[in-house]
Amino acid sequence: MASLQVHDLTVRFGATAAVDRVSLDVPAGSITAVLGPSGCGKSTLLRTIAGLEPAAGGSVSCDGADLARVPTHRRGFALMFQDGQLFPHQSVGRNVGYPLRLRHASAAQVRARVEELLDLVGLSGYADRSPATLSGGERQRVALARSLAVEPKVLLLDEPLSALDRGLRERLAGDLHEILRRAGTTTLLVTHDHEEAFAVADRMAVMRAGRLVQVGDLAEVWAHPADPWTARFLGYAEVLEGSPAVVLRDLVDADAGWTRVALRRSALVVDPAGPLAATVLAARVTPEQVRLELDVDGLGRLAGVADPAYSARAGERVRIAVRTDRLAPLP
């Protein structure tokens, strides 16, 4: 278990800075997610930490030791991509045992450890299979087992679940969190999917156009997005500013000082006892809830929800309640 420090790191491709003076601490044993849209430089950040891209400035260090002169293969990290990058010409067992053989472990040691690792990722008995015969999710598990084989100081994951379909992704995200916790491996994960970040990580850094805009514990980032862009990226449906924000503030907490607020879709819910009035513009039934488009008096057009039992039709007038735990005031 080791900690990772990134200080003032800059990576350039020609004239553009793909990573622009980024500083980030990954405490030992933590799982930190770097969340950002595609092209924001998060993969470049990860590759630079792995030693695959040269830094134009700043430093990467591990447990306080600068890594500038340490080549990729001596850093003691492991790197895993969204499609695992298993070696197609080797069996599952040989793939997992690859880093062990690099370190000249005996055949018996390799066999025992491979079994143990495949057991950890829930694929006992798969050692003799060819990677080509596995499903996408199984391949990611094998790649994870291979990455954990020699207990890397830091595990680097590049969109590890993005290539999987939704159901599998959700299931594997939980498993991944559990496996990493049990192995106690310091992990840095980059992803564009906030749900993946929430399911796997316990710390989060939001990245935009080469810079980190917010770093903190999962719950803290979640509750207090740094700005409207971050709020939207974290899945908040709306950001209110100016007078609509003030109307809402006076309703929920008149003493608060904020003038901007981010709302989840479920922040506004149809409730006959609610303090707000709205006209339903459109309604769509989903298995969980009815998704509404509302024109809320004093607030404007906003998204909202209703219980499936409640039938709201377009054009109807309804009362709306505000769920304060689905609001995030912005500075």
Place this chain on the structure above:
Amino acid sequence: MARPDHPLRAAGIAALAAVPLAVLVAFFLYPVGGMVARGFWPDGVFDPGGVLEVLGRDRVRRVLWFTVWTAGLATVLAVVLGVPVAYVLHRLRFRGQRLLRTLIVVPFVLPTVVVGVAFRQLIAPSGPLGALDLDGTPTAIVAALVFFNVSVVVRTVGAFWEGLDRRTEEAAGALGASPLRVFATVTAPALLPSIASAASVVFLFCSTSFGIVLTLGGLRYANVETEIYLLTTQELDLTAAAALSVLQVLVVTGLLVASHLTRAGAPALSRAAEAGRAPRRRDAAALLWTAGVVALLLLPLLTLFVSSLRAGDRWSLANYRALQGTGENNALIDTASNALARSFGTAFCASALALGLGVTVAFLVSRRPRTPRVRRIAATFDGIFMLPLGVSAVTLGFGFLITLDRPPLDLRSSALLVPIAQAMVALPLVVRTLAPVLTSIDPRQREAAASRGAGPARVLLAVDLPHVWRALAAAAGFAFAVSLGEFGATSFLARDDTPTLPVVIYQLIGHPGAANLGMATAASVVLAAATGAVMLVVERLRIGSVGAF
């Protein structure tokens, strides 16, 4: 798009396939078959004993052994020299890379006689490597074969390497594998199919090389190809020549099947090729290696160029001026400049023909048949059109002479004979350039166009053409360059009073006189410049499959 097993559609495809097939049968299988038959039926009576007797001859066994060991050695050397170059030219990115890629491919399209002349100048007692005393040795032949074929390795392996996902190597590196270890355990196994494919094609080219062995081997060293030439033209021993042809056809077919099988194991050429990265310090060895290989490739070309500018002991353009004439002691019947003009005309016709047929073949083999039976038929169809790649051009040329001299195909005196033969030689190269590009088009794009009401012709125009027009231009240029330098078949078919430039070069070096040799070097430079210029344009089109197999 309509289901491929629809009867009408199947009939259309069969009709489309029939055209190139008919041409191939008439102008390739029939002449080659005629040549082979001439050996087995010496006097109209089937007599295979003569053929077997030939294969037992001492000289024939020496020729066979010489063919195998020179081709084998040249293949190994070409692979060893070429793989690091493939890495540098297709995996890295740096200024001047395009120029280097063009330079690398030029030797492959250089006319074999030009390569022969260049190496003769290089190793002649007065040449830069004269001290090594290589004149008339097998070493010179192997060196020229390597010179000629390094590009095949670089292009084939490079095109494949470009499509490999770099992250597999990066994952291995992060797991603790040193760069060397990554190469040995991850990269090399992935590259192996393309290396095997390149090696089998190079071996094929080396073992059927004609112009190089003829110009450098003299009378002492012969491979199967030059031996067939000698047996037919000098000794008129058609039985023996046919015996060697049969052997060659069998071996070539075997090699082509092997090459096809190795290619089947490789993924289709990726269009979304990885962007190369800037060279780093650890690439220094590969960069130096590449510089060395490029220098080795340039040496014969520069020697050729320099010696073309020497007349006697001084610098002069006399050799170039002499191209207007017929050489010392009238070595030629027609002037060299007329031969150059004729070469251009012939190559133009040949490449137009090869392109027309090649497009049809490539279009057909790039469909994705649904049933295994149709898939097998398609694979066989593909394979048949690769045959001209390896069947002796000499066999083809001589076959033309003995089979196309009577009705229904009496083309003996037709001006089309040479272009047709050259088109047959260029055809497989056109197919190999176009087919990977066509295969890489996502069939869903065609389906999307068809679902919006576009007929098959509209689909071709709207979907296929925008993807392939650059590949078409590249294939046309490639075919033109190859036809321009074709020597094996042309040397049989071109009439004495209407030779092409490669034939003229061969005639010039066969005649005594320093002026004739000087004129040959000048003509070689002109021919090399013409093919090089065409390839420069082709290279600008950036089609990875050109010269890759």
